[in-house]
Amino acid sequence: MIVSRLTLRIARTQLLAKKKQTTIAALGVTFGIAMFIFMISVMTGVNALLEDTMLMNTPHIRLYNDVTAVRPSLLEETYGNDTIWPVVRHQRPKQTKRNIKGATMIVSDLRSDPAVIGVSAQVTSQVFYNYGPVQLNGVIAGVDILEEDKLFNLRTKMKYGRLEDLPANRDGLIMGIGLARKLNVNPGDRVTVSTPGGSLQSFKVVGIFKTAVGAVDDQKSYANAESVQKILEEDSRYFTEIQVKLRDVNAANAYGKAVFNQYGYKAEDWETANATILQSFVIRNVMTVIVAGTLLVVAGFGIYNIMNMTIYNKMRDIAILKATGFAGSDVRGIFMTQAIIIGLLGGSLGLIFGYIFSYLTSKAPFDGGDVLSIDTFPVNMDYRFYIMGILFGVVTTALAAYFPSRKASKIDPVNILRG
Amino acid sequence: MENVLEAINLNKSFTDPVEFQVLKNISFSVRKGEFLSLMGKSGSGKSTLLYLLSTMDTVYDGQVVINGQLLTGMTQDALSAFRNEHIGFVFQFHFLLPEFSCLENVMLPAMKLNKWSNREIEKKAMEKLELLGVADQAHKLASRLSGGQQQRVAIARALINDPALIMGDEPTGNLDSHNSQNVQEIFRELTTRYHQTIIAVTHDPEFAKGTDRIIELSDGEIVK
């Protein structure tokens, strides 16, 4: 295909002479690209929000003592599997402690690894929260709150009080907003916490947080590690899980396996923990691409039609050009150039409209309720979508124009000029 | 004098709607600088012959040689390039590109030839328009011109690349006697001064009288 300045000039003159037709063709592309940009921005925005929310509240790796893991029975341990075939019915998990042995050593080990951003050891327990007549089931996590902050950015989630209030109050408690609401407690109130083991302890609510994940906000409180160890009647080395934040989120799976091999404790990475949600992201992304692709194909058919019609109307002109010395490739060049100009014009306009729609949507108020902590609709304004959009636009128009152009290049001038 | 064009045993048939032979064993040659007119009744095959000679129609038996080069059997694109440089053609129904100005219409073949700068081309084009008395229409859209004006622009376009051969299918068909006279003088000048060759189909006996030679066609055969 030859696109010289001459073909460009001819293409431009013909486009300008048929402004209305050109505009309609370009608007088809505009619509396709604008919708593509808008849809993909919103869809990926929603996905990113969900993923962020998930990542914000899921440690990259969670190391814990999996007491339900299958263990060899005493018979097997004694005699081995080769000599006899032991059958033990109704074997129950052994009464073991849920703690990670040598937790402090593991923590300092992990902390010295440059791939790790933060490590938080915690002691968690199922508890009842009692306030007046209200008794609610929940979870208490004894942590070093400042370490926990490195993992989950808790500071930004505090609705009331400061993180520093927790270490300052030995019996302090930072409570999830849903839990606080249900218990009807306010900051400064004291609640009683009872453990499955039967011990009771009174805590003072010094702060309230909101992670925007209902299951967490309705159940969880943070306390100082020592206080929780104390109500569980354990010593200060008793930790039930270690949470790790990595520099590279995507390395979690591999890193988890390495950690498991080294320490022998179950290390669950966030991807495994959220496999179903991640699966739904994939489906949503596929849907987005399908819908946007369909829009572009429809725009492409519009262009195909219009190019076909243009070429049909321009048969005589094509014949004249050929009669006066233009080659088939020149003619093809002229029509391809027209299509690409339409694609670029329509596409650019599409980018602008797509941006405007996306921008307006990103400013539109949207109540995420208790599930999501957002005030406006999540929109992902990624510049790469715009590059993709314009490329898509030009490629579809070029493809749509290719066959009509080829047809035009093969027109035999004499058949038309015979008159 | 050397021959600029040779038609050797040309035969042409249309098969649609019925088998019909339009041209029968046409053979003749044209010398360089000759001003030739082609006459004959309507439907005798003049336009058909001219399309063969101008290389636009490639479906025929026989051979066409121009400037010593056998054109029969060449590809469409090669023929386009050849026409661009060596043949100027004026159609029976003066076809111009309607979206372009008259000046641009005249300039386009020269721009395609790419032998001169755009400024030179524009100057040449203006000269040709001047010659044909339509310089004042140069910047109008071609579609806005009267039939006779369009025909003169088409003649200017045929001249732009200084082709060796100029073919016209009734090039003065839409012109008044004054303009017709003018075109005839231009053609005469081109043949004598620049040794360009003209083949023009005409129904006008006056016009034919002023040419060097008349070939008369009847039912696809040369009768004179």
Ligand SMILES: Nc1ncnc2c1ncn2[C@@H]1O[C@H](COP(=O)(O)OP(=O)(O)OP(=O)(O)O)[C@@H](O)[C@H]1O
């Ligand atoms: N595409 C075609 N298919 C079939 N027959 C055709 C075709 N074009 C022309 N003819 C026939 O060929 C014959 C010669 O046509 P041509 O156009 O060469 O005549 P002409 O001498 O130029 O006539 P005129 O003086 O009216 O222009 C006519 O009988 C015409 O009907």
Ligand SMILES: [Mg+2]
């Ligand atoms: Mg004719």
